[in-house]
Amino acid sequence: MRIRNVSLFDVVNGVILVLVCAVVVYPLIFVLSASISNPSAVLSGNMWLWPVDITFYGYERVFSNSDILTGYTNTMIYTTVGTAVNVVMTVMAAYPLSLPSFKGRNVIMAAIVFTMFFSGGLIPTYMVVRDLGLTNTMWALILPNAVSVYNILVMRTYYQSSIPGEILEAAAIDGSSDFRTLTKIVLPLSGPILAVMVLFYAVGHWNAYFSALIYLTDRELYPLQLFMREILIQGQMEEMVNAADSSHNQTLLNEEAVKYAIIVVANLPILLLYPLLQKYFVKGVMIGAIKG
Template identity: 80%
Template sequence: MKKRNFSLFDVINGSILAIICLIVLYPLVFVISASISNPAEVVSGNMWLWPVDITLYGYERVFSNSDILTGYTNTIIYTTVGTAINVAMTILAAYPLARPNFPGRNIIMALIVFTMFFGGGLIPTYMVVRELGMTNTMWALIIPNAVSVYNIIIMRTYFQSSIPGELLEAAEIDGSADFRNLFQIVLPLSIPIIAVMVLFYAVGHWNSYFSALIYLTDRSLYPLQLFMREILIQGQMEEMINPADTSHSETIMNEEAVKYAIIVVANLPIFLLYPFLQKYFVKGVMIGALKG
């Protein structure tokens, strides 16, 4: 093995990165530990990193609340359906724009990019959604954001830089049409960028709450984030606990346990998904930064 001489820069840079890593990881570890610790120890400050007097009270309350389970189910549906539509629309938009023989592609791309900087605003968008009859339906959360211009640019750049044009030309000489080229040649070679798009869109759908706040009034359609907003911001934790059975101080401590448990439960799917797609995520960001 080659011996490497560490310079002063390497030592300083490594130390700074280690400190930043600890700063980023501490809140995550703290929230997870607090969610399974005795609320009294958390409120008193005795728990500052590792769990103390482990209890699952918060998780019991979360999963016994029907609103949380309804929101969780709705969010999974919205994320799955929305991500599938997003990725399909992005591919169908990016592929022709990446083909050099597609007529008018520069004009079309300019019009698409134009929408990144100029939009109608919230009120006109709401009026369009209402006139289309999509209010109080899941489509109000999916159709208005069916495609992202930024993601089209990233995917188009990937097609242009990573798919050899000679490969598609050879397929066309053999009689292959554009759809066949897309599904049998381009997509199998584009797994990394597709994974990036899935991560981008899925995280966006999972964390989204503003569209639901605007377009939904039926609580049975609320995503998880809206119920979290009610609990964490509007202080509606009384729905999960029975104040008559506890003192005021105990009620506050129970609310703390529920709060941390909700944060963990709400972010668990993203925590599980991200490690598998991290390398594709970094690659996708680099494609957009260096070649876009």
């Protein structure tokens, strides 16, 4: 059955996709609008999509809070350094494991995959980190999770399916070392999968809080997520809204404004990162997930 050269499947599929987009996009628009709207309009339901009585009180309180700025700076550092370490380690593991000439690669790959299903557990991991002297340092949040086995598998599959063996053989015949082949030939052809790895690792570091909760006691090293936990879960919101100078109802309204502002501030960098990598993201995921 066709309607003006458009199949029924295309129509139904288009409707479903529009609904899915609405379900995904509406919460984002709502939170952004609520963060700059009058809190009373948000709580009363008068603001349901676009901002009402625009105010930036929530952002003023957020950016005037020294803890939020400290956490934001720390999270940016942890995400940048951690993602760089993750990508380098993943490439250095995946590339040799993708080479048929690498002897023992199947045994090594089996040992790596084994760790996906069996681990030492939380307490032994903490003891290792403590005995290495990493507690209360940035490296406690980076080194224990320096590489993801799943991402090694994805990148290894990408190299096996997307990098022609003939190119590597030609480079070897010309006298190129393995490291030179990796840096001069393989990496320039790995844009899509590298974009995927950067996005996966960056999102993981940006949202991580459990490792910091376990390994850090110095508040100067806290990431943003721990400060958000204190504010939103442990009831420290009143300190940010000058509760002593406001009525109870006004305090509740101010807390609502700060809550939405914190959500926007905490997620905006990652939301901005995805459009920059989206061009490579789909291709990298598909090629890295399926061996053609």
